Amino acid sequence: MPAPLEVLHRVFGYAGFRGDQGAIIDRVVGGGDAVVLMPTGGGKSLCYQIPALVRQGTGVVISPLIALMQDQVDALAALGVRAAFLNSTQNPDERRLVEQELLAGELDLLYLAPERLKLESARELFDRAPIALFAIDEAHCVSQWGHDFRPDYLGLSVLHERWPTVPRIALTATATAATRHEIVERLELQGAQQFVSSFDRPNIQYRIEPKNQPLAQLLQLIRTEHPGDAGIVYCLSRASVEKTADALVAEGIPALPYHAGLDAGVRARNQARFLREDGIVMVATIAFGMGIDKPDVRFVAHLDLPKSVEGYYQETGRAGRDGLPSTAWLAYGLQDVVQQRRMIQESEGDAAYKRRASQHLDAMLALCETVECRRVQLLNYFGQASEPCGNCDTCLAPPEAWDGTVPAQKLLSTIVRLQRERNQRFGAGHLIDILLGRDTERIRQQRHDELRTYGIGGELGEQEWRGVVRQLLAQGLLAVNTDGYGTLVITEASASVLDGSRTVSLRREPERVAKQKKRSAGAELPEAAQPLFERLRAWRADVARAQGVPAYIVFGDATLRGIALTEPASLAELGTVSGVGEKKLEAYGAAVLALVAGDEPPAPAPAVASAPASAPTPAAPDDDYPPLTDDDAPPLDF
Structure with a gap:
């Protein structure tokens, strides 16, 4: 052997x-x-x-x-x-x-x-x-x-x-x-x-930020940090997938939708384009991604809260498989928490299923709300101890913990008064209107301006109040009612806050992390090596197109970086670059050396694999399990 x-x-x-x-x-x-x-x-x-x-x-x-x-x-x-x-x-x-x-x-x-x-x-x-x-x-x-x-x-x-x-x-x-x-x-x-093995992916920068105009936030991420890069954007519902993909295309970003409700042929074609073309952004539900072996996905973005830390880790892990700098970005808001809680309550699972789903969600919320290093929290979930990484948002711009006991008491008291005095329940938006003393038609109709808590919350703005509600939900001090309307109710744990025996520590969002630098594969190369890297990428795209295979099958970005840095002058030197084995040295060596020398490479080598011109037709039911379906939750407003 x-x-x-x-x-x-x-x-x-x-x-x-x-x-x-x-x-x-x-x-x-x-x-x-x-x-x-x-x-x-x-x-x-x-x-x-x-x-x-x-x-x-x-x-x-x-x-x-x-x-x-x-x-x-x-x-x-x-x-x-x-x-x-x-x-x-x-x-x-x-x-x-x-x-x-x-x-x-x-x-x-x-x-x-x-x-x-x-x-x-x-x-x-x-x-x-x-x-x-x-x-x-x-x-x-x-x-x-x-x-x-x-x-x-x-x-x-x-x-x-x-x-x-x-x-x-x-x-x-x-x-x-x-x-x-x-x-x-x-x-x-x-x-x-x-x-x-260690679950750490040090090349991935984890960032979670409050959801505020998520499409605009996503566009900023792509345009400032990942222009022209391949990426995956995960949404909770099929409607959100379609809406987001259309919006990105309208902004000039090549984006494709993928969810279980699309025609099987459309899914197959979109997946093939994502794998075989550079710079495609796939907007998808969790039905997409398992088994994807594309190494140069530079970012994974979530526009909705994942249901578990395991799911989040699996999905973000599809970024940066080649070990190069990549981004895992999540926009997370109050509506995500309310929606996930309601979906668990309304699911057809038994009590054990709902309890386990709630535990998964609690762990995900803890990751979102931590004031500590994201990576430490993430790895701890898998039983791995670690030190602060210096490469996540909470390390780069540490959030401040503040005493939110009084605001929590004001919010909980409003909920109690509405329920006990008037037998009424409302969602977060109306509760915040009461606390801010707003003059709305609903407040006038319901005579909520007569409540003792009307207008007592002026020390915080609307977004800050939404953060309070979100964090109280995450801490189990608030719950989503089972009426299906997303109204909020107190929990057993709320009593200790109302009577003052428990303090409430909340996370104050820091100022937005300073504008991130471009994190593409060639961005961190020495300036002198970047032109060769780009020539190699262009040549690789031509070869991949001629052979009908994804570009990474020719050479991965990490190998192209190695070539651009070392500038090999012979086949022997090229053979020492990581990722260049005997077969690829034989197939592509002459062309690569010509590019390094500044010469015109020979025509693309004949195909090394018999790939079909288009993606295979999805399997018949007797041979392959259909893609996982996604929950048709209502799309969140952008």
Whole structure:
């Protein structure tokens, strides 16, 4: 067998393993099972790809989305790896050819969806084939409490039952201790060695700011920090996705929508454009993103509050997979809290489900409202201790904690008086109008100007009062009523605030963090290296277009940066740049050296992979689980 380190250098062009990669690979190469928790961009795929190239037989990879398998196979083919997939986008002759290659031992890696393993014909095929290992990607999908649950993952215990001697490796980028336990139990991996890497993504700058004209805030983020960059914008509802995508396009930003309500062909085309073109912004619900292997996503923005820290971490982790500076940005407001609370209350889940959903939301709110380092809070959720990072908004512009006991008492007292004296309940907007002493038609009709709390809140402005309401909701000192109208009620904990036995510490939003510098891939290069970097990017785009593959399959931004910095003058020197393996050196070496020398490169090399001209048709129901649906919550006003 070849040595794993030799395969890493020859095929992938990397000098050494990172973190736990070496130990994980040794475990699987030796025939042992492994459970791997490693952040997105941490190099999980190498942990099964290299053992598949070292061990005898084919590595079988269970992957959740067949629409991405073509690009995964193309990326491996560009490295000289013999890879294929089996799914319902293929006709019978294409599937038969792949099966023959598998049985003949002519494949290094084979991708398929978990649903295909339900078919007895597929199980009989693997009975006859030389299998090197089974890799279960996105293993958190097995967790029924998780954010990406896929029922067919529960059937993957068949791997251990039917092929007990074949090593298995389960991988995920996010899992709490409870989810990790569920992965082990449901996949029968009790004997597996567990590898838990650091969850820290130091290249990502986490920023959360009050929602105030979110579209304008998003536009500022894109125009000032990420002009021309690829990014993902997450919205809670389908209507918000459509509205935001249209607004960005109207502002001259190439944006595409993606949600489960779109025609399957439209979704496939939009996903293909996002993967294969530079600078596309995808506006999506959480139905988009799992399995996306695009390394140069420079920002992930949330226009609505995520439902859990796990979901937030998974979604923001799609930025900066190449390790280059990237941004995770969230606009968060009072309406988000009210809406999420109401959605939990109105859901069809049982009491245990609602309790767990509320716990997830509480943890997300704690992350939003912390006055400490965001990264410390985020990593602590996954059980990892850390020091303040110096690269999040609370580190760059520390917020101030202030005593909000008196404003909290004024607000809670208003709610109590309305309920007890008049049997009335209202939402945040009307309560704030009362506290500010406004003369509105509703106040006059309801004679709320006669309340003792009318006009006693003039020390704060409307946005500050909305922050008070939001934070009291986050702290459990306020609740959303179950009437479905978003009205507010006190909780048991409110009594201690009203009687003065409990103080309320609130977060005062700092002045907006100073204008951020551009965070694109080439922005931090020395000025002398930037022209070469841009020439390399333009050449890469031409090659990718000619071959019908995403640009990152030719070379990632990190590799182009390495070339621009070192300016190699020979193939030997180029071969020392991280990400340049034997196959890519052979295919692209002459062109790259010509660009470095300032000459015109030769015409794009012939295709190194047989990618289709357009994205594959989404799978039929018997082969792939449909994309996760999103909640059709009402769109939030911009």
